[in-house]
Amino acid sequence: MRILAPILLLISLNLALIADEGWNQFRGAVGGRLPVVEHPLEWAENSNIAWAVPMKGSGWSSPLVLGDRIYLTSAVSEGGDRPKGMVAGVASMRSFRNAKPDKHDFNVSCYDLSTGEELWSKTVGEMVPPVVHPSNTYATESPATDGERIITLFATTGTLVGWDPDGKELWRQELGTYKSGNGFGTGSSLAILDNRVFVQFDNDENSFVAAYSTETGEQLWRDDRPGKTSWSTPMIWEHSGRKELVTCGSDIVTAYDPADGTVIWQLSGMKSGFSGSPAIDADRIYFGTSGPMSAGPLVAVKAGTEGEIELDRNFESEKVAWSRTRSGPGMASPVVANGHLFITGSSGILNCYDTETGERVYKKRVSDMKTVVASLWADEERVFILDENGTTHIIAAGPEFNVLGTNQIDDLVWSTPTVAGDSLIIRGVEKLYCIRQ
Numbered sequence: 001m002r003i004l005a006p007i008l009l010l011i012s013l014n015l016a017l018i019a020d021e022g023w024n025q026f027r028g029a030v031g032g033r034l035p036v037v038e039h040p041l042e043w044a045e046n047s048n049i050a051w052a053v054p055m056k057g058s059g060w061s062s063p064l065v066l067g068d069r070i071y072l073t074s075a076v077s078e079g080g081d082r083p084k085g086m087v088a089g090v091a092s093m094r095s096f097r098n099a100k101p102d103k104h105d106f107n108v109s110c111y112d113l114s115t116g117e118e119l120w121s122k123t124v125g126e127m128v129p130p131v132v133h134p135s136n137t138y139a140t141e142s143p144a145t146d147g148e149r150i151i152t153l154f155a156t157t158g159t160l161v162g163w164d165p166d167g168k169e170l171w172r173q174e175l176g177t178y179k180s181g182n183g184f185g186t187g188s189s190l191a192i193l194d195n196r197v198f199v200q201f202d203n204d205e206n207s208f209v210a211a212y213s214t215e216t217g218e219q220l221w222r223d224d225r226p227g228k229t230s231w232s233t234p235m236i237w238e239h240s241g242r243k244e245l246v247t248c249g250s251d252i253v254t255a256y257d258p259a260d261g262t263v264i265w266q267l268s269g270m271k272s273g274f275s276g277s278p279a280i281d282a283d284r285i286y287f288g289t290s291g292p293m294s295a296g297p298l299v300a301v302k303a304g305t306e307g308e309i310e311l312d313r314n315f316e317s318e319k320v321a322w323s324r325t326r327s328g329p330g331m332a333s334p335v336v337a338n339g340h341l342f343i344t345g346s347s348g349i350l351n352c353y354d355t356e357t358g359e360r361v362y363k364k365r366v367s368d369m370k371t372v373v374a375s376l377w378a379d380e381e382r383v384f385i386l387d388e389n390g391t392t393h394i395i396a397a398g399p400e401f402n403v404l405g406t407n408q409i410d411d412l413v414w415s416t417p418t419v420a421g422d423s424l425i426i427r428g429v430e431k432l433y434c435i436r437q
Contacts, residue, residue: 059139288328
């Protein structure tokens with residue numbers, strides 16, 4: 001017990017820090033990890049749904065909660081277009097390049113967390129956008145907050161805007177518009193730390209990472225970099241008193257000093273762009289790639305790493321903690337819980353890895369789990385996996401595969417949910433849902 005006591009105290013302090021940071025951006029402050037899940041563990045159409053309101057327009061951006069309000073970005077078309085699920089989207093690929101999009105309004109809306117009532121809605125701009133994949137949207141980038149201001153990005157229009165909580169526009173930056181890989185569209189969300197918001201804009205014409213003041217919108221630093229389209233969201237990784245902004249670009253993973261953009265470490269040799277974003281704990285950061293036909297590498301980098309890392313043809317290097325071939329995540333970002341890394345694969349497969357060794361603990365098919373695009377979230381006991389059919393599968397966070405329960409809403413869901421204390425906010429194609437007792 002004398003040995004366990006300081007370990008338990010350290011865990012408690014780390015979880016308290018996580019709780020203080022909150023869910024201020026895509027996947028929260030620590031990549032979907034929570035000290036304790038407070039939202040209901042069971043829900044259905046007629047149980048523990050506090051409210052559900054119809055969606056105006058479409059978008060796969062995550063809801064953002066600040067205080068008692070929800071902020072959401074959407075693209076509203078004249079024809080009322082809606083994105084398609086994975087199977088329907090793939091089936092439409094031959095025809096989508098010849099489609100003619102309607103004019104879209106790019107909106108930011110605010111809802112009351114208690115009731116779902118819309119409090120205000122503002123239009124950032126309007127345009128006839130380029131064609132994107134039928135499963136994507138024109139509002140896939142999730143907003144972020146520094147606790148005083150809400151920052152939104154529409155990469156389709158290239159517009160970054162700072163707002164006050166009541167919908168007053170504080171500043172605006174036009175970042176430009178660029179072609180995306182294979183016309184799939186955009187998807188990299190914002191990251192935030194203190195009074196800086198970070199944009200990762202990897203595209204096929206002019207890729208860059210930049211930091212902007214959340215107070216004024218002033219550009220603080222920018223790194224114009226090589227590489228093509230990548231859809232991963234930058235990750236703030238805090239460990240051992242150091243803060244890093246980690247970006248997974250085309251082939252290359254780069255860790256910047258958030259203060260001035262200095263490169264701390266850079267890893268090359270991933271061979272492709274990223275869809276999902278990293279998972280983190282205090283000791284390592286975990287990232288990987290996966291294509292439509294096969295999985296790519298999964299790599300873990302140790303905290304405190306510096307300098308250049310080059311993976312060989314087997315995706316190995318003495319400078320990484322561990323790596324595995326054909327193990328990378330797809331579009332859904334993985335999550336760390338209870339010393340294990342959880343990654344969803346194709347066709348309802350869940351993979352569990354030991355975070356210290358990289359050993360695969362199990363590979364199991366989750367019954368009735370469909371395509372998973374929404375990122376995973378977890379506490380130290382449970383992992384939550386929301387598939388596109390609106391089913392949330394709850395898995396034990398440990399080395400033994402155990403399905404603890406399933407919950408269902410009748411909607412198409414690709415958006416990553418947002419946790420706000422005892423409330424879980426899920427965005428579907430048709431409705432915005434608040435899960436709460």
